[in-house]
Amino acid sequence: MKKTLTLQLSPEEAYDPQIFKQTVLKKAGISLDTPNAFTRQIKRSIDARGRKVIVNVEAEIFLNENPGSMLDHFPSYQNVRNSDPVIIVGAGPAGLFAALRAVELGIKPIVIERGKDVRTRRRDLAAINKDGIVNPDSNYCFGEGGAGTYSDGKLYTRSKKRGDIRRIMEIFVAHGATEEILVDAHPHIGTNKLPLLVSKLRETVLESGGEILFETRVDDLIIEGAEIKGVVTQLGERIKGLGVILATGHSARDIFHLLDRRKVLIEAKPFALGVRIEHGQNLIDRIQYHCEMDRGPYLPASAYSLVQQTEFKGKQRGVFSFCMCPGGFIVPAATAPGELVVNGMSPSRRDSKFANSGIVVSVELEDLPEYQKYGALASMYFQADVERKAWDFGGKTQAAPAQRMVDFVNRKTSSSLLDTSYQPGLESVEMREVLPDFISARLAMAFKAFGQKMKGYLTNEAQLIGVESRTSSPVRVPRDRETFEHPQIKRLYPCGEGAGYAGGIVSAAMDGERCAEKLIEAYCKSGG
Structure with missing residues (x-):
């Protein structure tokens, strides 16, 4: 019973x-x-x-009844060793789930990933943190599992229309995640557990006869007429397939340059840019849980979600929290030398003494008149310029420019900074010199409002660490709303965060599945 x-x-x-x-x-x-x-x-x-x-x-x-498994979905992966291939560029959540879905449908995926496998990738992350050395092909954004591997592993999404969220969760459980992610309203896996999970997803693809090519960067596209036939790697190898799923993530600027150079239709896209805010986790717990001392042994580290409309020079823009990481760490997320980017991540237990969140400002194309000369790459050039400025102000290392929160609001350079989870270190600066005026002015307005919404949030015991600029892709690669195919180039399927169609692990995974389904439905007679 x-x-x-x-x-x-x-x-x-x-x-x-x-x-x-x-x-x-x-x-x-x-x-x-x-x-x-x-x-x-x-x-x-x-x-x-x-x-x-x-x-x-x-x-x-x-x-008197065995509860059994909580899984409703038990994927069946076929042997696709001798099947027709589809090419998937990128081994992040979108690319890996596109590959898994292709295998389910009887088609062979060839996944091409510029970065390294998840284990080897760790050495390059250590080099960024300890020595400030950025490998442009292997970093916190590029490599097996994409940016999602070394992140909080948050598995919640507002997307309800592009796939089956429960199905994605169950595939994670089938590959080693705990059933807790099926239970919690805001599930997460943790950066300490994600690498093993990602490697198991890879093993499923390989055991089924798919291919994954690491340290292989796509440098060109094979386009004949108005149809893509395959890709060309950095070594000149030509790899052909029935179609190409482009799942390169939001930071693959060389791919955006390639598409622009090959006159493949792309569009400038609004995104958001700001800073990371770091508080003590105990302070956030006391605010959120209304406790005087600490949250106790049972409650998890508390999170928050904040949004505020701001007006600057007659324009309304939203300022909002992004990728909040309770009990987490701030990490250097640059993808090339000479730039500085920060991001947040948390281990599964969220047991760091720090809480951090992106606090970012919506950036519309009309906010960037001086960048319109770059056409579809306008937002990307703006993003890159801010990152280079942050690099300069941080001392041209991976040390990040920072300022205490009340000091920022009061336009005062901080005489000292707080302890931080950010390993490369901090450099005290006036953040208004790093950020564009329309960003810093809106942040200051929002911080005052957030201090009213969360009493104690606006404090000099918190600090801004910059810059948080990789919130989403600054470029959209358009596709047909029904077929998911590029409107100009047949057999090209823009996919995931990098193409502008996802915003996190789960939505990217769902988009990868849908792109694989659409490509196979259209071009693979043996599919399904």
Whole structure:
């Protein structure tokens, strides 16, 4: 027999397995001594709006019945060794899930990744953190798993229209993620666990007969008439397939230059740019959970989400938190020497003493009149110029320019900076000299508003660390709304964050699946 209950529990009742079982059985009127009684959570969310934190839980009770797996989807991967190939450029979430879906549909994926496999990639990340050396082909953005591998691993998305979120989650579980990601309203995996998970996704592709070519950069496209036939690598190798899924991520500027040079239609795209804000995690916990000391042993490190409309020179623009990482770290995310970019990540336990979040300003094309001469690459050139300026002000190393939060609002260079999770170190500067006026003015307005929304948020015990500029792609590679095919070049399928159609691990994975399905439906007679 199975019974389902909807409950409001204390953190202790929700997060201590033994107490949870006792609480659920008691609320269901079942004796604690009942043999063969199993309980589990299938949905869980934290409500901290009141003075007392409540955990909303949907629970299942099984009596004399094995609960079984929580998975509804068990993917079946065919042997595609001798099947027709499709080319997938990029081994981030979009590319890997496109490859897995192709295998499911009986088509051989050839994944081409400029970076290294996840294990080898670690050495290049260490070189950025310790020595400030940026390998343009292997860094926090490029390499197996893309930018998502070394991130918080957040698996929630606002996208509801481009795929099956539950299916993506279950594929992660089938490859080693815990079933907790199926339960939590805001699931995450953690940067310490993502590399192993990504390597298992790769193993599935290879064991099924697919190919993954690491340290292989696409330098040209094979276009005949109005149709793409394949790609050319940096070594001159020509790789052909039935179609090309372009899943290169939001930082592959050389690909945007290539498309522009080959006169493949692309478009400038609005994006967002700002800074990382770093607080002590304990402060954020006290604000969010209304506690005087610490959050206690059961509640997870708290997150926040903030948004504020601002007006500057008669123009309204949103300022919002982005990729908030509770209990996390700030990392150097540059993809070439001579630029400085920061991003955030968290381990699975989110047990760092720091909380960080991107606080970014919406940038519209009309905000960049002096960059219009660059056409479709206008936003990208603006983004790159800000990153180079941050590099200069940081001392031309990977040390990041920084300023205490109240000092920034008051236009005062900080005489000292706080401890930080950012390993390459910080350089005290006036951030208004790094950021364009329309960005810094809106940030200052928003910080004051955020301080009203979250009492204690606006404090000199927090600091701005810059710049957070890789929020999304500054370029869109257009595609047909129904077929997902490029409107000008047949068999070319722009995909994921880099093409402007996703905003995180889950939405990128869903987009990868859909692109594979659309390509195979259109051009592969043996597909499906």
